[in-house]
Amino acid sequence: MSSSIPPSVKPGGHTPHDHDDAEHLKALGYASEFKRDMSAWANFSLGFTYLSPVVGVYTLFAYALATGGPPMIWSFLLVGLGQFTVALVFSEVVAQFPVAGGVYPWARRLWGRRYAWMTGWVYLVALLVTIASVVYGAGPYIASTLGFEANVNTTIMCALGLLALATVINLLGTKVLAVAAMVGFTAEIVGALAVGVWLLITHREHSLGVLFDSFGTGTGGGYLWVFAAAALIGVYQYYGFEACGDVAEEVPDPGRLIPKAMRRTIYIGGAAATFVCLALVLSVSDIPAVISGEDPDPVSTVLNDAFGATGAKVVLGIVLLSFLSCAMSLQAAASRLAYSYGRDGMIIGSALLRRFSPTRRVPPYALILAAVVPAAIVIGSKISTDAITKIISFAALGIYIGFQMVVVAALRARLKGWVPSGKYTLGRWGLPVNVAALIYGIVAIVNMAWPRTPDAPWYDNWIVALSGLVVIGAGLVYMIVHPLHDRSSGPYADAVPENRTKA
Incomplete structure (x- = not known):
């Protein structure tokens, strides 16, 4: 039996891009310890599972429908x-700076060390809190699937597992x-499509016209305000x-593929989330009961009615x-960010965070950090479930703040002369798209x-x-007390031409 090496692969398993990727990274000031074992579709899958249409929709569907009625679905488009x-x-930035860690190294190259430190701090805290919120939110589903009562103790144990x-x-x-x-x-995509199609075929209760019926939500104060609240879904x-870029040193030809x-994460993930939400909206038999609070868990109601007890458990398995x-994807993103911090010597514990497993080619201590902190938050719910709710409330806000700090840094760099030079650029559309991203x-x-209670x-x-x-305040205090960032010797602020000239 003969074997042959595809023309796209060199002897030893290396692709023609490997040398170019290593040289590009070397020019950016780094020698990667990661292996480029993540294909383009695996990289997309990482972003998709982080976005997770099923987790996002199932978690917030009851709140959004009760707050704004069926028209809340239009928020997915907007x-x-x-x-x-x-x-x-982000695509322009990662194409030029394909460095592990995402928003932190991007902000570092676009603006500077202090700004990057705060960007990474906000985003890392948000990621760790989000990991806790995801596993804690899964707790009741796991308990239900295994036949346990979903109390605080079982939820904690299931979340930690x-x-x-x-x-x-x-x-x-x-x-x-x-x-x-x-x-x-x-x-997830097969499950979302299968569940959605089954609901639309066998359990559809409404026509598409219901998507324009608010069912009385917003009466008196105007619908815009309740839609804004429901749009949180x-x-x-x-x-x-952004997780696609967090693992930039593990993807071949990252400037082109990431x-x-x-973009695929937005296209496919957004379409899948919208479809799941549409199927659920059209399958809720008593929408006024959801709005009034009589049916606080319409997702479980719909799944049990449409699939029965056994079928609902199968669906719950897909949800789990x-x-x-x-x-898993959130952890990967958080660990690469923590590793990137450690590699640049930006924070206490950097010596551990930048350590690398020579066999697995991953940063084990950065991964442990991405497990221990979320676990501590989950265990804290034993003391106060109200406290964990308050902690988790920061999750999405922190991620958006981290995003916008990169958007602001990119806009500032453009105005100071930065012209993106990676394999992906927006050309003359770069500035208006950047401004639109900031406004959004x-x-x-x-x-x-916005306060709503x-x-x-x-x-x-x-x-x-x-x-x-x-x-943010805690981050500022840390920067003053322990200013390691000012002693970090890695490259920074080199996106702007005048800074490269001075260097």
Whole structure:
């Protein structure tokens, strides 16, 4: 039996891009320890499972439908367009600076060390909190599937079990992570399509006209305000594309492939999320009951009615796989960011965070950080479930703030003469797209932080904004007390021509 080496692969398993990728990274000031074992579709799958249409929609569907009625579904289109502009900006940056860690190294090259430190700090805290929120949110589903009562103790145990499994997958290396991401994507997209199609064929209760019927929500105060509140289902859905860039040193030809993966995450992930939401909306038999609070869990109601107890458990199995894939992808993103921090000597514990496993070719201590902190947050719910709710409230806001800090840095760099020079550029559309991304991001952040519970104590009413201020304030205090960032010798602020000239 003869064997042959494809023309795209050199002897030894190396592609023609390997040398170019290594040289590009060397020119950026780094020698990567990662293996480029992640294909273009695996990279997209990582972003898709981080975005996770099933997790996002199932988690917020009841809130969005009760708040704004069926028209809340249009937020997926509006938010998708807004986040697409952000993804385009990120695509230009990662094409020129394909360095592990995502928003932190991008902000470092576009602006400088201090700005990058704060960008990475906000984003890392948000990622760690998001991991906790995903595994904690999966707890009741796991308990239900296994036949346990979903109380605080069982939820914590199930969440920690899921977190441990995600950590083991990540510790096994890039190749295993890539395979797991592909499996997660396949299961989630097939499950989402199969469940959605089945609901539309066998359990459809409404025509498409219901998507324009608010069912009385917003009466008196105008529908715009309730739509803005309900639109959080879309706002919380469309991130994950940035994870494609977090693993830039593990993808061959990243300057070309990662921008494609980011756009695919928006296209396919957004379409899948919208379809899942549409199928659920058209299958809810009693929408007024959801709005009034009589049916607080319409997703379970629909699944049980459409599939029966046994079928609903099968669907829940797919949902659980989606939660696992999401947690796994979030961990990968957080660990690469922490590793990037450590490699540049930017934070206390850098010596551990930058350590690399010579066999698995992953940063084990950075991964452990991405497991221990979320686990501590989950365990904290034993003391106060209200406290964990307040902590988790920062998750999406922090991610959006991290995004916008990169968008602002890119805009500033453009105005100072930066011309993107990677394999993907927007050309003359770069500046207007950058401005559009900034405007969208500001609107989304204000919408997330806007107080909507006037009857609650003021600190609960403003909890999202306050959580953001606390994290940023803590970061500023750390920068003053322990200013390692000022001694970091890695390259920075070199996107702007005048800085390169001075260097």
